[in-house]
Amino acid sequence: MRTATITRNTAETRIAVSVNLDGTGIYDVQTGVGFFDHMLEQLSRHSLIDLHVRTEGDLHIDQHHTVEDTGIAIGEAVAKALGEKRGIRRYGDALSPMDECLTRVALDISGRPWLVWKTAFSQGKIGDMDTELFEHWFHSFAQAAGITLHVETLYGRNNHHIVESAYKGLARALRTALEIDARKSDAIPSTKGVL
Numbered sequence: 090m091r092t093a094t095i096t097r098n099t100a101e102t103r104i105a106v107s108v109n110l111d112g113t114g115i116y117d118v119q120t121g122v123g124f125f126d127h128m129l130e131q132l133s134r135h136s137l138i139d140l141h142v143r144t145e146g147d148l149h150i151d152q153h154h155t156v157e158d159t160g161i162a163i164g165e166a167v168a169k170a171l172g173e174k175r176g177i178r179r180y181g182d183a184l185s186p187m188d189e190c191l192t193r194v195a196l197d198i199s200g201r202p203w204l205v206w207k208t209a210f211s212q213g214k215i216g217d218m219d220t221e222l223f224e225h226w227f228h229s230f231a232q233a234a235g236i237t238l239h240v241e242t243l244y245g246r247n248n249h250h251i252v253e254s255a256y257k258g259l260a261r262a263l264r265t266a267l268e269i270d271a272r273k274s275d276a277i278p279s280t281k282g283v284l
């Protein structure tokens with residue numbers, strides 16, 4: 090089974106994350122930040138990763154540690170569940186339309202974490218969440234998961250649509266990259282022999 094549980098306890102946050110990479114997109118997410126929960130639910134629903142998240146963060150300060158550490162914990166859980174990544178497709182991409190917005194996401198489960206983020210917002214908050222934290226979450230997740238991740242908003246106006254299409258695009262690209270390739274189900278998908 091490709092499942093994992095990660096706990097992350099610091100002076101700033103207490104986090105428990107569980108994932109099942111072969112799930113059906115069942116989620117139970119509570120971070121204390123409503124819009125953030127909504128985005129992580131999109132990530133689960135459209136990647137088909139079962140995702141359980143409990144985050145207790147120092148929200149009396151701001152949302153930064155809560156968002157960052159939750160990204161790290163989810164990324165670590167995905168990496169732990171992947172193990173040596175034998176048989177996975179490795180690459181995934183998605184064009185993610187949402188009403189007037191179109192976002193492109195491409196990723197490589199490379200073991201070489203990198204984020205290219207080409208998205209901008211016209212407002213400082215969406216719901217109760219600071220828009221500057223979305224790039225930071227994608228960076229934290231990619232870094233912890235060991236994923237090369239490119240996200241670009243091709244066009245869009247509504248800030249909710251822009252960020253939700255990014256999370257949905259990540260989800261659909263992950264669904265492809267995490268799938269086991271029946272033609273190479275026992276092979277490490279790299280000429281290096283390791284990922």
Ligand SMILES: O=P(O)(O)OC[C@@H](O)[C@@H](O)c1cnc[nH]1
Nearest residue numbers: 127131186187188249250253257
């Ligand atoms: O209906 P969808 O699955 O595309 O999205 C779910 C939810 O986010 C939706 O209520 C929404 C529509 N516009 C912004 N959000």
